[in-house]
Structures are given as structure tokens and as C-alpha cells.
Amino acid sequence: MTAAQVVDRYRAQHEAFARNGGARVPEWVRALRAGALARFTELGFPTTKQEAWRFTSVQGIAETAFAHGATGEVPAAKSIERLELCEARRHLAVFVNGCFSALLSSVSGLPAGVRVSSLADALARDPELVERHLARYARLEDNAFVALNTAFVQDGAFVYVPEGTVMEEPVQLLFLTAPGSEPTVSHPRSLVVVERTARVSVVETYAGQGDGVYWTNAVTEIMVGDGARADCYRVQRESERAFHVATTQSWQGQGSVLSFHPVVFGAALSRHDIGAVLDGPGGLCTLNGLYLLAGRQHADHHTTIDHARPHCESHEYFNGVLDDQSRGVFNGRIIVRRGAQRTDSKQTNNNLVLSEEARADSQPQLEIYADDVKCTHGATLGPIDQRALFYLKSRGLSPDEARSLLTYGFGAEILERMEIAPLRVQLERLVRARLLRRARARRAP
Amino acid sequence: MLQIKNLHASVDGNEILRGVDLAVNIGEVHAIMGPNGSGKSTLAQVLAGHPAYNVTEGSVLYEGRDLFEMDPEVRAREGMFLAFQYPVEIRGITNAYFLRSALNAIRKHRGQEELDPVDFLGVLEEKLKVIGWDDSLMNRPVNDGFSGGEKKRNEILQMAVLEPRLAVLDETDSGLDIDALKTVASAVNKLRRPDNATIVVTHYQRLLNYITPDYVHVLSGGRIVKSGGKELAHELEAKGYDWLKAEPAVA
Numbered sequence A: 001m002t003a004a005q006v007v008d009r010y011r012a013q014h015e016a017f018a019r020n021g022g023a024r025v026p027e028w029v030r031a032l033r034a035g036a037l038a039r040f041t042e043l044g045f046p047t048t049k050q051e052a053w054r055f056t057s058v059q060g061i062a063e064t065a066f067a068h069g070a071t072g073e074v075p076a077a078k079s080i081e082r083l084e085l086c087e088a089r090r091h092l093a094v095f096v097n098g099c100f101s102a103l104l105s106s107v108s109g110l111p112a113g114v115r116v117s118s119l120a121d122a123l124a125r126d127p128e129l130v131e132r133h134l135a136r137y138a139r140l141e142d143n144a145f146v147a148l149n150t151a152f153v154q155d156g157a158f159v160y161v162p163e164g165t166v167m168e169e170p171v172q173l174l175f176l177t178a179p180g181s182e183p184t185v186s187h188p189r190s191l192v193v194v195e196r197t198a199r200v201s202v203v204e205t206y207a208g209q210g211d212g213v214y215w216t217n218a219v220t221e222i223m224v225g226d227g228a229r230a231d232c233y234r235v236q237r238e239s240e241r242a243f244h245v246a247t248t249q250s251w252q253g254q255g256s257v258l259s260f261h262p263v264v265f266g267a268a269l270s271r272h273d274i275g276a277v278l279d280g281p282g283g284l285c286t287l288n289g290l291y292l293l294a295g296r297q298h299a300d301h302h303t304t305i306d307h308a309r310p311h312c313e314s315h316e317y318f319n320g321v322l323d324d325q326s327r328g329v330f331n332g333r334i335i336v337r338r339g340a341q342r343t344d345s346k347q348t349n350n351n352l353v354l355s356e357e358a359r360a361d362s363q364p365q366l367e368i369y370a371d372d373v374k375c376t377h378g379a380t381l382g383p384i385d386q387r388a389l390f391y392l393k394s395r396g397l398s399p400d401e402a403r404s405l406l407t408y409g410f411g412a413e414i415l416e417r418m419e420i421a422p423l424r425v426q427l428e429r430l431v432r433a434r435l436l437r438r439a440r441a442r443r444a445p
Numbered sequence B: 001m002l003q004i005k006n007l008h009a010s011v012d013g014n015e016i017l018r019g020v021d022l023a024v025n026i027g028e029v030h031a032i033m034g035p036n037g038s039g040k041s042t043l044a045q046v047l048a049g050h051p052a053y054n055v056t057e058g059s060v061l062y063e064g065r066d067l068f069e070m071d072p073e074v075r076a077r078e079g080m081f082l083a084f085q086y087p088v089e090i091r092g093i094t095n096a097y098f099l100r101s102a103l104n105a106i107r108k109h110r111g112q113e114e115l116d117p118v119d120f121l122g123v124l125e126e127k128l129k130v131i132g133w134d135d136s137l138m139n140r141p142v143n144d145g146f147s148g149g150e151k152k153r154n155e156i157l158q159m160a161v162l163e164p165r166l167a168v169l170d171e172t173d174s175g176l177d178i179d180a181l182k183t184v185a186s187a188v189n190k191l192r193r194p195d196n197a198t199i200v201v202t203h204y205q206r207l208l209n210y211i212t213p214d215y216v217h218v219l220s221g222g223r224i225v226k227s228g229g230k231e232l233a234h235e236l237e238a239k240g241y242d243w244l245k246a247e248p249a250v251a
């Protein structure tokens, strides 16, 4: 199939979508979609000839005919329980194949003025509020996937915390793909708006049921106002044959704090572009990510932290654990704009490579246009530390125990920075379960 | 408890130990001294089973069993403990978790029940008192960012928790301030029992003021060239090692 044919398929799909399900929206949304589709048509899917996609081929996505808007079978409430990673159940919004499920969601007890709803609902009820923020942060001009997501924008999560409101319980967003008979695509779009001095934690989970092929093309925009704080967690547990492409774009005002914690367990192929703009003095941004890959999994993280104003701090920690023939790609771009003096930026990417056939690529990319700044970066890549292994053995641990403890430590280092204790405990459990499965598979002949 | 006979060991093809003979009986404390690079750490690492060292000749019996038949973790479970000259950092694993894993591995081997975090906390608190520590370093990753002295004390804490039969302390006194030195020495003394034994590798006779050895040995050029009582340490302090190098090895 040629690139033009691929694009035509999505144009046809978009026509059907614009006529049917996507019809009842304000005029500006229709215009936004049309513009986005036009841009996608121009861009087409990226190829490995493009620098930003050098290590990650999306040919598998381009060549698969994904059905859009599939309803699938709505999962039983019981089956999603294991996917809820927090104890808090009062602010849970569940999306199945990209659409809000009122049946599975339970949103109650929100403080005055706080919204946790579907984006479709917000577009109907608060169009002006949504218009002020939607598609204002994630740029579609140079990213075909953001353009495509925007072209199909309809449903997704909307979280709004008004000025000065501190949310005690985290908001949970669960994006679930239920199996259909043919490959399906969903374009979940989420918008998190945290107004001045407000505070919230959000946990996004992406998961699939069954072992079918599907594609999640997600975009999340996060706006953190002056003096506000957002702690955002993201757990990617897509099923084994899934494709997962995502962009998370944040914008921060003066003296604001954002922490973002993406954890990757699933999908055959995943690509996550994370962009953070520090657009007010005194902002703090922490990116704290972990990817645990095995089999032939491929996970690519491209991060861009844009220090646009002075006196901001960014801390970036990404750890990868790579087994079998898996591959991890990390690209960490830091931009320090002219005038962004006193920037303090730190980046690390550590990869534990457990098998000869696994591979990690790590690339820092520093673009500094101010002179009074502190920027450090470092990457490591290698097998288990033999000195550490011997140290543990000399304390009585078996080689297997020692190896899995050291591997676990690689993940735990990232999980430790997460402040929601029940979530952290669940993730620790998931990491341990993953390692146990690996250890068993290794022992089996 | 430990019989080392004519032990030769090499690393990367270089012979470092050239015929070490040493016998340690239950209840004894032995000090090993000697110039830099003479092979003290090599001896300690060979006893612990470090894979980089090749034993080319000789034998070691530990409690009557061939030590080289045992994997490093088995040696540890059978009560052997090495306090490393350079303790290793373990990222992401808290000191408390590490200590509990190690203790449970040993308990399992002994047929004792494994301790859950709550029971372990009880054990830990008691041992922390022995080395005069609060629990502030327990929830930090093992040795990660610890000061030199903290790392050394952490080794002694591990020793206190694991209660070895034979402890080998490789320069645990180096880099300690005088108070820490006293703490470490008193911890070692408190853990001394009639049914265990200790080998301390040290450069300084001041440690031996606190931990009184039954025997002092000088390791030089990969051999024990002199053995004596605790007064030998004083002599070495005064005279250095040069006078010994000329003397023939003491078998």
C-alpha cells in the first residue's frame, strides 16, 4: 500500500465519522478537526528516514486497516477491578474503545467546581472552557499522530480543577480496549486543567483485553496554572500485540509544580512523545519514567523539556529494563531559551540490559541559548553489575534471587518517587510479578 | 574452624597468593596486617568465593568441609561473612529490605521460619542499638550516597543481623573517625561469642587496642611471613614491614 492510499483510508474514515458520531459538536471543533485532517494528509505517517523516528518504524500501524468507532463488547465491571491501581474509587472515569462508559465509571464526591467527565460531555456543557484549552498545548503541525488524534477528537477525559481547590483523592482515568473481531483504533483525547494554586493527582491507565491487534493513539494535554501542582501517573498495560502511540504535552505557569510518571509494561510497539513547557519563572517539572520490556517489545520515549523562562528546574529520570530481543529508545531533549537564566536541569537514563539480544539506545539532546544555566545529563547501559551480584551472594542470596533483586531495584528506584502509596504498592507488585514470570521462563528448559 | 593450607590464587593470570597457611580455631580473633598490595583483600575475597580469583593450588577447610565445594551464597548461609573493604551500592533496594532478604535466605537454610517485615523490624531495632545507629539509613538504598564511614558501619550492621560463625573484616577500620572506630570495635566485641571466630584485616594497631587479637599475622608478597601475639602489632607499628621482607616465610 502506498502512503497516499494509507492517508486516503483515514480520510474516508474521517468523512464517515464527521457525518455520524462526530457530528454534534460546536463549529470550532469541526474546524479544528478539518484543519488537523488536512495536516495529517500533508504529513502522512513518519518513516525511519526522519530523525525523530530513526529507531522506531510505524510501518505496522500504517499497513494495518484499523476499524474506527468499533463498539466491541463492554467489559464486565468485575473485570476492570484488577486494572484499578488506586484505592480511590470515587473519581473513576472509564473509557471503552475511546468512548466514555457511564456504566463502568463512578464519579462522585467532587469538590465544588471540579469536573471529571467525558470530553464529549464537557464539549456539550462547557464549550468555552474546553475551547480555551483544547489543542492549545499539543502541537499537531509537526506530529502526524497528534494531527490524526485531533482530526478524530470527540471523546476522552476532561479534568478541571478550579483556582485554589486542592483535591485529596486522585482522579483515575482508565482507557480500555475491548476485543473486536478485526483490528481497531481509538484516539482518546484527554485534557487536564489545573487552575492557579489548585492541586490534583491524576492516574491514567491504558489497557487491553484479550490478545487482538489494536492501536491506541492517545493525546493528553495538561495545563498547570500559576502556583498549581499536578502529579500525573500513567500506566501503559496494553495487551501483547497492541500498538500504542501517545503524546503528553504539558504547559506550566509561574511557580507551578508538575510531576509526570509514565510506566510501560505492555504493547508490542509503543512510542510516547512527552513535552513539557516551563512558561513561568520558578516552575518545577519532574519526569520519572520506567519501561520494562521483554520478548520483542519495542518502546520509544522522546521527551522535550522546554525551559522558556528563568529560574525553572527540571529533573528527568528514565530507567529501562530490557530482556530477550526487546528494544528501548530514549531521546531526551532539553531546550533552554534565551533569557531562561538560572535554569537547573538534570537528566538521567539508565538501561539494564538483561540479554545479549536486547538493545537500548539513549540520546541526550541539549539546546542551550542562555549562559547562566546548570544542565547535566548521563546515561548508562549494561548488564547486571557483577560486583553487586557478588555482594548479594556473599550475603546468602541465591544467584536468581540476587539477579531479580538487582533488576527490581532498577524499577524501584523510579517507583520510589511516586507519592500515591497504594499506586506505588500496586506497581511494585506488577514489577515483581513481571520479574517472577521472567525467572520462571528462564528456569524452564 | 578454618584451615588454610598452601593457598595459591591468581587474578587475570597474576599470582597474588603464593602459599598461605593459616589456622583459625573457634573462639579466636586473628589480625592480618601487611603492606598495600600484599594480598590481604585477595585472601578475603577468595574465602568469600569471588569469581574473579582463581585458586590454583592448596586447600581450605571450613568447619571440616572443603570450602571450594561451596558456592558463595552457601558459604554465607553456612555462617561465613565478609565485611568488604569497598562495600557495593545497590540502587533502588532499601537497606532494610536488603537486610531482611539476606537474613531470610540464611534462616531458610537453617530451617527457620522467614521473618515478615514487622518481625524483622524488631530484630533490626535491637541490632541498630549495638552499632549506635538510628533507623535513618534503613530506608535509603544500600550504600547509595553513604559516606565512607557509614558504609563501613553498614557492614558491621549486616554482620550484627546475620550473626556469622566466621567473620572476615577487611579494613573495616579505615576511614572511620575515632568515635566510629570505638563503636565498630565495641560492636565486634559484643558479637564475639565462644562459638564464633573473627579475622580482622587492618593497617592500624589502634583498632587492636579495642579488639584484642589472639594472633597477629603479617601477609607480605602473598604469604604469611610472620605470626605472633598481639605484641607483634606494636612492633610493626614501630618498625614497619621492611625488616620482615628479608626473613624467611613462617610455615
Ligand SMILES: Nc1ncnc2c1ncn2[C@@H]1O[C@H](COP(=O)(O)OP(=O)(O)OP(=O)(O)O)[C@@H](O)[C@H]1O
Pocket (backbone or CB within 6 Å): B011, B012, B014, B016, B034, B035, B036, B037, B038, B039, B040, B041, B042, B043, B085
Ligand atoms: N584484576 C586484577 N588484575 C591484576 N592485578 C590485580 C587485580 N586485582 C588485584 N590485583 C593485584 O593484586 C595485588 C593484591 O591486591 P589486594 O587488594 O589483595 O591487596 P591488599 O593487601 O588488600 O592491599 P591494601 O592494603 O591496599 O588493601 C595488588 O598488587 C593488586 O594490584
Ligand SMILES: [Mg+2]
Pocket (backbone or CB within 6 Å): B040, B041, B042, B085, B170, B171
Ligand atoms: Mg585490601
